[in-house]
Amino acid sequence: MNEQTRIPVILDGDPGHDDAIAWTLAKASGRMDILAVTSVAGNQTIQKTTYNAQRICTLLGIDAPIAQGRPRPLIEPPMNAPSVHGESGLDGPPLPEPAMGLSELSACELMAKTLRESLTPVTIISTGPLTNTAALLLAHPELKEKIARISLMGGGIAYGNWTPAAEFNILVDPEAAKIVFRSGVPILMAGLDVTEQALILPEDFRRIAAIGNPVADIVAQWLEFFYIFHKNLGYDGAPMHDPCAVMALLHPEVFTMKPLYVQIETAGKYCRGATVGDLLGVTGHAPNATCILSVDRKRFADLLVDAMRFYGEGQK
Ligand code: RIB
Ligand code: CA
Numbered sequence: 001m002n003e004q005t006r007i008p009v010i011l012d013g014d015p016g017h018d019d020a021i022a023w024t025l026a027k028a029s030g031r032m033d034i035l036a037v038t039s040v041a042g043n044q045t046i047q048k049t050t051y052n053a054q055r056i057c058t059l060l061g062i063d064a065p066i067a068q069g070r071p072r073p074l075i076e077p078p079m080n081a082p083s084v085h086g087e088s089g090l091d092g093p094p095l096p097e098p099a100m101g102l103s104e105l106s107a108c109e110l111m112a113k114t115l116r117e118s119l120t121p122v123t124i125i126s127t128g129p130l131t132n133t134a135a136l137l138l139a140h141p142e143l144k145e146k147i148a149r150i151s152l153m154g155g156g157i158a159y160g161n162w163t164p165a166a167e168f169n170i171l172v173d174p175e176a177a178k179i180v181f182r183s184g185v186p187i188l189m190a191g192l193d194v195t196e197q198a199l200i201l202p203e204d205f206r207r208i209a210a211i212g213n214p215v216a217d218i219v220a221q222w223l224e225f226f227y228i229f230h231k232n233l234g235y236d237g238a239p240m241h242d243p244c245a246v247m248a249l250l251h252p253e254v255f256t257m258k259p260l261y262v263q264i265e266t267a268g269k270y271c272r273g274a275t276v277g278d279l280l281g282v283t284g285h286a287p288n289a290t291c292i293l294s295v296d297r298k299r300f301a302d303l304l305v306d307a308m309r310f311y312g313e314g315q316k
Contacts, residue, residue: 005031006032006033007031007032007033007123007249008032008033008035008120008121008122009026009032009033009034009035009122009123009124009125010034010035010038010114010122010123010124010125011023011026011034011036011037011038011064011125011127012037012039012040012069012107012111012125012126012127012128012132012133013038013039013040013042013049013125013126013127013128013242014040014041014042014043014089014127014128014169015039015043015049015052015053015056015089015090016042016043016044016049016052016085016089016090016128017085017090017092017222017225018127018153018226018239018240018241018242019043019128019242020056020090020222021219021222021223021240021242021243022125022127022153022242022243022245022246023056023057023060023062023246024056024060024215024219024307024308024311025243025246025247025250025304025307026125026246027060027061027310028307028308028310028311029250029307031250032246032249034062034064035064035114035118035122036064036065036066036110036111036113036114037053037057037062037065037067038053038067038068038069038107038111038132039052039066039067039068039069039107040069040070040107040128040129040131041069041070041072041073041078041080041129041131041172042079042080042128042129042168042169042172043080043084043085043089044080044081044082044085044087044088044089045071045080045089046068046069046070046071046072048088049069049089049128050068050069050102051098052088052089053066054066054098054100054102055095055096055097055098056090056095057098057100058097058098058099058100059095059096059214059215059218060215060311065103065105065110066100066103067103067105067107067109067110067111068106068107069107069108069131069132070106070131070135073129073131073172073173073175073176074131074134074135074173074176074179075173075175076175078172079162079168079172081168083229084226084229085226086225090222091225092221092222092224092225093217093221093222107132107135108132108136108139109139111124111133111136112136112139112140112143115136115140115146115147116146118146120148121147121148122146122148123147123148123149123151123249124147124150124151124152125151125245125246125249126150126151126152126154126245127152127153127242127245128169128172129154129170129173129176130154130169130170130173130177130179130180131172131173131176133150133152133176133180134173134175134177134179135176137183138179144183144185147185148186149185150185150186150187150188151188151190151245151248152180152187152188152189152190152245153169153191153195153242153244153245154167154169154170154177154189154191155167155170155191155192155262155274156191156192156193156275157191157262157275157279157291157293159192160192160273160274161192161196163270163272163273165268165271165272165274166265166272166274167192167273167275170273170275171272171273172273174265174266174272174273175266177273181262181263181275181288182288184288186290187262187288187289187290188245188249188257188289188290188292189262189275189290189291189292190245190248190292191275191291191292193292193293194244194292194293194295195240195241195244196239197294197295197297198240198243198244198247198295198297198300199235199236199237199238199239199240199297199301200223200237200238200240200301201237201301202227204223204301204305205220205223205224205227205238206220208220208223208304208305208308211305211309211312212312213308213309213311213312214311215308215311216309216311216312223238226238240300244292244300247300247303247304248292250303251300251303254299255292255294255295255296256292256294256295257290257291257292257293258290258291258293259287259289259290259291260277260278260279260289260290260291261277261278261281261287261288261289262275262276262277262278262288262289262291263275263276263278263283264276277291
């Protein structure tokens with residue numbers, strides 16, 4: 001995929017500060033045709049993540065149908081992360097009220113309609129729990145071939161962040177993740193192995209704030225807010241979990257990746273939600289995911305900062 005290839009995408013997430021920045025990057029790339037936006041319960045309730053999705057699309061001028069996802073994971077009760085993203089799920093700078101309504105379709109059915117109508121296979125960029133994508137695969141197996149790949153933020157081969165073994169997105173809905181990782185659809189997995197390296201530092205926030213357009217101003221404030229939680233944990237910057245799932249499609253050259261066979265633990269007292277990567281190939285199974293393992297942080301940060309200039313050229 002060269003620099004000029006256009007990428008038709010569905011944005012599926014639980015905004016969420018880093019989801020919002022990921023969507024800002026996708027729009028700014030000028031290479032992604034955003035065909036649909038779907039909300040999922042995760043960082044906050046489905047009502048809040050849906051409202052946030054509408055506000056972000058209004059801010060960015062994303063002209064695509066928005067559909068509300070399932071209110072809860074496939075099996076277990078919902079989990080939220082107010083400690084990270086606040087009560088609204090997107091605390092911090094004021095945002096415009098939604099300029100658009102919601103699709104009458106569910107997230108699953110809007111995804112299916114989008115795949116059905118697209119002339120070429122579509123990339124699903126999933127930055128929250130995989131509930132909607134699993135529902136799509138269960139309800140519409142006939143559309144699997146219309147999914148080019150699933151670029152997802154989730155999991156961690158080496159460790160978790162919500163439990164020692166499990167990353168939040170996978171832990172919220174491990175059954176959904178198991179369905180996705182067993183589907184045979186090509187997966188690009190941005191797990192904690194790389195996203196914890198993809199730090200945006202305060203000096204980078206300041207570079208974004210200095211750009212001087214309304215979207216860059218808000219992104220700088222989202223970063224400041226997102227950094228509060230992480231600074232208290234000793235981070236030097238804000239880990240750009242979700243933007244990695246977008247950046248890896250646009251600039252794979254700044255990452256290192258490795259095909260791996262990944263299994264999702266859905267049982268276990270200590271390890272439910274773990275993404276178990278077969279690093280030594282001991283299972284004999286062929287890889288089912290391309291796992292991103294490292295990133296050139298400075299190049300990543302420069303690309304993210306530069307992308308925010310897009311919104312200053314009247315390109316909304
Ligand atoms: O573990 C990080 C993930 O959980 C990110 O997608 C963040 O938005 C939260 O959903
Ligand atoms: Ca997210």
